[in-house]
Amino acid sequence: MKEKKKVVLAKRIGQIKPSPTLAIDTKCKALAVQGVDIVNFGIGEPDFDTPDNIRQAAISAIQEGFTRYTAVGGIPDLKEAIIQKFKQDNNLDYRPEEIVVSCGGKHSLYNLFQVLFERGDEVIVPAPYWVSYPPMLLLAEAVPVIVATPEDNGFKLTPERLRECLTPRTKGLILNSPSNPTGSVYTREELEALAEVILEHHLFVISDDIYEKILFDGQEFVSLAQLDPELKARTFVLNGVSKTYAMTGWRIGYMAGLETVIKAVTKIQSQSTSNPNSIAQKAAVEALRGPQDSVAAMVQEFAWRRDDILSRLAWFWGR
Numbered sequence: 001m002k003e004k005k006k007v008v009l010a011k012r013i014g015q016i017k018p019s020p021t022l023a024i025d026t027k028c029k030a031l032a033v034q035g036v037d038i039v040n041f042g043i044g045e046p047d048f049d050t051p052d053n054i055r056q057a058a059i060s061a062i063q064e065g066f067t068r069y070t071a072v073g074g075i076p077d078l079k080e081a082i083i084q085k086f087k088q089d090n091n092l093d094y095r096p097e098e099i100v101v102s103c104g105g106k107h108s109l110y111n112l113f114q115v116l117f118e119r120g121d122e123v124i125v126p127a128p129y130w131v132s133y134p135p136m137l138l139l140a141e142a143v144p145v146i147v148a149t150p151e152d153n154g155f156k157l158t159p160e161r162l163r164e165c166l167t168p169r170t171k172g173l174i175l176n177s178p179s180n181p182t183g184s185v186y187t188r189e190e191l192e193a194l195a196e197v198i199l200e201h202h203l204f205v206i207s208d209d210i211y212e213k214i215l216f217d218g219q220e221f222v223s224l225a226q227l228d229p230e231l232k233a234r235t236f237v238l239n240g241v242s243k244t245y246a247m248t249g250w251r252i253g254y255m256a257g258l259e260t261v262i263k264a265v266t267k268i269q270s271q272s273t274s275n276p277n278s279i280a281q282k283a284a285v286e287a288l289r290g291p292q293d294s295v296a297a298m299v300q301e302f303a304w305r306r307d308d309i310l311s312r313l314a315w316f317w318g319r
Contacts, residue, residue, distance in 0.1 A: 012138070019132060019135075020131050021043050021132070022043070024040075024043070025043040044211075044243065045242075045248045048294075049246060050245060050246050051245060051290075053291060054245060054290065057282055061279045061282035061283070066279065066282055070275040070281060071275060073266040074099065074254070077282075078288075079099045081285045081288040082254050082288065083095075085288050090226055091226055094256045098259050098262055100254065100255050100265050101254045101281065101284075102253050102265075102273075102276060103252075103276045104253045105210050105242060106132060106253070107251075107253055108238050111268050111272075112238070112255060113137055114139075114140050114268055116140075116172065118140075121143065121169060121172070122167060123142050123143065123144055123173070124145050124165055124170065124174065125174050126147050126157040126174070126175070126176075129174070142171075147161060154184045156186060156190060158193070159193045159194055159197045162194060166197075166201055172204040173206070174205075175207050176211075177207075177211075178212070178215060180211060185215065185219045187222070188220070195228060198231065198234065203234065207223060209221075209238060210238065210243055210253075211243055212244070213243070233258060236257035236258075237256045237257065238254075245287040247280075247284070250277070250280040250283060252277075252283075252284040
């Protein structure tokens with residue numbers, strides 16, 4: 001009897017572990033099925049239903065037969081809705097050629113890392129950070145440089161700390177504001193201070209704005225790309241509909257940035273997933289263009305829950 005050959009996996013897979021976020025979520029769901037009363041804080045997923053107008057747009061897309069392949073980088077209607085959103089919310093101007101729609105925000109980041117970074121490129125990742133940044137950088141053969149940020153500064157990166165970490169191989173910086181997991185939000189003044197270092201050292205910035213609308217206590221969202229045209233040219237703005245519209249399972253993320261890079265991202269997407277889900281794209285158009293009252297209601301509920309938890313914890317610690 002012939003001896004079976006052992007399957008040797010590619011070395012790159014040995015560099016990463018399964019997503020701990022998804023592992024925790026899977027465990028929580030399994031416990032819930034067993035009847036365990038558990039509150040799942042393991043995954044960034046609103047526990048609200050997708051608003052009805054968005055669901056109806058998807059139903060209409062199905063009924064109208066919008067179920068075939070679309071353009072790889074997104075349908076024109078969705079790109080225009082994204083452009084309108086950037087102009088209205090962020091005072092940023094983009095052309096359709098500077099926009100690509102992907103299968104979720106994570107997919108946008110993965111594609112961008114594959115296109116932007118090569119072996120040995122260093123990318124600054126302020127910590128605490130979303131767990132998937134380093135593995136995705138490793139898969140692009142880049143080097144994630146984890147930079148601790150102090151609690152007394154709100155877990156935010158300072159210009160001084162950024163300068164300390166730079167080397168001739170530093171190519172990029174990831175900024176996530178509002179932050180997952182800390183909730184920290186960079187002010188305009190803090191971003192302007194970082195911008196001086198970014199421009200001085202010609203860094204690319206990956207601005208992960210997926211939690212843009214989840215703000216409390218009158219905080220203002222400012223995108224790094226808003227501050228300066230030269231900075232905008234070096235910033236890739238990533239966003240999506242998952243958190244804002246409770247559409248995590250619909251898998252629609254999008255990115256704006258330099259046309260040459262967006263074209264390359266679209267190329268790599270054409271050889272992996274092709275287009276994002278056609279029906280979800282139609283739903284995303286409605287999400288961006290339709291009524292926004294559900295967003296405010298959801299954020300208000302989140303704020304109430306936060307305050308309730310904090311008051312309960314304060315009571316517990318003060319016993």
